[in-house]
Amino acid sequence: MLQQRHAPSKGCPATPLLCFIAIAALAHAQSGADRIVTNVSAELVASSADHGAAPPKLRVAERVSPGDVLLYTVEVRNAGQYAAESPVVVQPIPAHMLYVADSAVGPGADVVYSIDGGLTFDKPENLKAAGAAVRASAADYTHIRWHLRNRLKPGSIAYVRFRAQVK
DSSP states (O other): OOOOOOOOOOOOOSSHHHHHHHHHHHHOOOOTTTOEEEEEEEEEEEOGGGTTSSOOOOEEOSSOOTTOEEEEEEEEEEOSSSOBSSOEEEEEOOTTEEEOTTOOBOTTEEEEEESSSSSOOBOGGGOBOTTSSSBOOGGGOOEEEEEEOSOBOTTOEEEEEEEEEEO
């Protein structure tokens, strides 16, 4: 089983788009026999200028502004010779972005979240803000982890997704 580990982000280049590029580079990981490779892309779902407009279409996220919503797609590919049994994929939420509640999806995947830079993960109802009895909000999430319940055959690809809003 592969579990990507990322250092907690301590900041990001000047713009969220540059931040996305930095996160995408971090997310590209490979592992021994399973050789799971991930690749991240982002598309603009809703622009802050789209309020009241027709339903938005996905567009390349070339420039983003506060309030814009991006759809992140993580391609999970088994580039190895053997099936990967129940692979685990961890994706940091880019700096300068806020996770959109209940937006992480993946077919046949269990999704959990981290509020401590990817050190621990749990279901939303079990995440408590630091030193408080108050439940953490989606804005507190730093990482998302998908546990794919199904085997990923050699050469196969699975996709997991989430949305995040530019702060």
